[in-house]
Amino acid sequence: MIPVEDALARITAALSPLPAEIVPLSGALGRVLAAPVAARRTQPPVPVSAMDGWAVRAEDVTETPVALDIVGEAPAGLGFKGRVDVGEAVRIFTGAPIPEGADAVVIQENSTVCDRRVTLTAKTWPGQFIRPLGLDFSAGEELLPAGRTLSFRDVALLAAADVPDVAVVRRPRVAVLATGDELVPPGAHRGPAQIVDAARPALVAFIREKGGIALDLGIARDREDDILEKASGAVDADLLVTLGGASVGDRDLVARVLAGGGADLDFWKIAMRPGKPLMFGRFGATPLLGLPGNPVSALVCALLFLGPAIDRLSGRPSLQASCIPMRLATPIGANDRRQDYIRATVEPGADGIPVARPAPVQDSSQLRTFAGAQALIVRPPLAPAVEAGGIVDALPLDL
Ligand SMILES: Nc1nc2c(c(=O)[nH]1)N[C@H]1C(S)=C(S)[C@@H](COP(=O)(O)OP(=O)(O)OC[C@H]3O[C@@H](n4cnc5c(N)ncnc54)[C@H](O)[C@@H]3O)O[C@H]1N2
Numbered sequence: 001m002i003p004v005e006d007a008l009a010r011i012t013a014a015l016s017p018l019p020a021e022i023v024p025l026s027g028a029l030g031r032v033l034a035a036p037v038a039a040r041r042t043q044p045p046v047p048v049s050a051m052d053g054w055a056v057r058a059e060d061v062t063e064t065p066v067a068l069d070i071v072g073e074a075p076a077g078l079g080f081k082g083r084v085d086v087g088e089a090v091r092i093f094t095g096a097p098i099p100e101g102a103d104a105v106v107i108q109e110n111s112t113v114c115d116r117r118v119t120l121t122a123k124t125w126p127g128q129f130i131r132p133l134g135l136d137f138s139a140g141e142e143l144l145p146a147g148r149t150l151s152f153r154d155v156a157l158l159a160a161a162d163v164p165d166v167a168v169v170r171r172p173r174v175a176v177l178a179t180g181d182e183l184v185p186p187g188a189h190r191g192p193a194q195i196v197d198a199a200r201p202a203l204v205a206f207i208r209e210k211g212g213i214a215l216d217l218g219i220a221r222d223r224e225d226d227i228l229e230k231a232s233g234a235v236d237a238d239l240l241v242t243l244g245g246a247s248v249g250d251r252d253l254v255a256r257v258l259a260g261g262g263a264d265l266d267f268w269k270i271a272m273r274p275g276k277p278l279m280f281g282r283f284g285a286t287p288l289l290g291l292p293g294n295p296v297s298a299l300v301c302a303l304l305f306l307g308p309a310i311d312r313l314s315g316r317p318s319l320q321a322s323c324i325p326m327r328l329a330t331p332i333g334a335n336d337r338r339q340d341y342i343r344a345t346v347e348p349g350a351d352g353i354p355v356a357r358p359a360p361v362q363d364s365s366q367l368r369t370f371a372g373a374q375a376l377i378v379r380p381p382l383a384p385a386v387e388a389g390g391i392v393d394a395l396p397l398d399l
């Protein structure tokens with residue numbers, strides 16, 4: 001059994017970011033930049049007004065009230081073609097270029113208009129309510145780094161910077177294959193003791209949530225030919241994830257069968273609970289992550305290993321949540337040699353430290369406590385017992 005950190009390091013070292021492709025900005029949300037993006041224009045491209053009001057020479061408005069001649073209008077996107085001379089004002093709107101000669105804007109709330117004259121009732125100073133050239137960014141400046149997962153805010157920035165398309169890392173294609181004679185898909189006709197395949201739909205969802213493309217290879221029966229045939233559907237995938245058949249039972253065939261069919265295992269079994277029989281290697285040219293069958297084991301391993309694997313293929317730094325200190329609501333015993341991930345709900349703590357309440361039973365078949373968990377308490381190998389009120393490390397899930 002290898003430690004969790006070693007397993008993670010071996011998985012990420014065996015994978016590299018996928019090649020880039022160009023996508024229009026309309027399809028860029030959630031994609032990962034393959035290269036830094038620079039602004040293609042300066043914003044604002046000229047000094048502009050930040051308010052609706054009057055473009056003036058500040059030195060004409062040092063004493064108020066003062067009446068100025070209205071000599072024109074500066075709409076946004078167009079501006080006023082002439083200049084503002086001594087004793088003159090131009091009607092201006094938010095975003096419009098500041099006319100030549102003007103160096104301040106008086107907001108319209110501080111003005112009254114009579115005939116072709118405006119009376120200003122508030123003093124101003126050079127630069128007031130003017131957005132200088134390049135206030136936001138300048139052409140050629142790097143706006144976003146490679147590896148950035150694009151948010152809707154980034155889309156706004158790139159659009160404003162006149163960037164119509166971007167180079168992003170190709171989406172990882174991740175194939176998922178469940179194994180087991182006992183499994184039936186949710187909703188299908190089944191025998192009284194058959195088991196519903198819960199982990200495969202969960203993995204498909206997880207892969208999508210991580211920005212990958214899930215290739216659902218279905219359920220393979222516990223037969224060599226079926227496992228090999230279905231696994232061969234991953235030939236174009238960037239990663240093959242299998243579920244189950246990883247342990248020592250007579251029907252736990254996955255490692256054996258895939259090895260016969262060209263798989264090369266780097267490791268098999270890690271010092272972790274749940275999730276001991278985790279495998280990693282290659283099936284032909286395709287990287288292979290073999291998750292244990294117990295559904296909570298499979299999905300905790302997905303969080304800890306599949307997530308970072310997809311991040312690595314996607315060319316982004318791993319977004320894995322890091323541990324934070326939490327206070328224990330109930331005591332936990334000393335740990336053995338496997339790093340433990342204990343499902344817990346979380347309550348606010350009086351001193352600001354969140355309080356983690358471990359589910360009383362931690363069987364790796366119990367999906368309800370997994371769905372309801374807000375954190376996984378991480379117990380390193382051989383960690384001593386902790387009393388109620390003691391501090392533990394925990395990985396927040398979706399607090
Ligand atoms: N004698 C031993 N038995 C077991 C050991 C061991 O070391 N010695 N390890 C246990 C641990 S820990 C785990 S985890 C499981 C994992 O074994 P497998 O990967 O071979 O999993 P299966 O036997 O195929 O399945 C286990 C269990 O989970 C159900 N299952 C499988 N796939 C799914 C799915 N897609 N959705 C929902 N449930 C699934 C399956 O029906 C079994 O009930 O082995 C322990 N045994």
Ligand code: MOO
Pocket residue numbers: 272273274275276277292294297298364
């Ligand atoms: O590792 Mo198993 O995952 O303890 O149930």
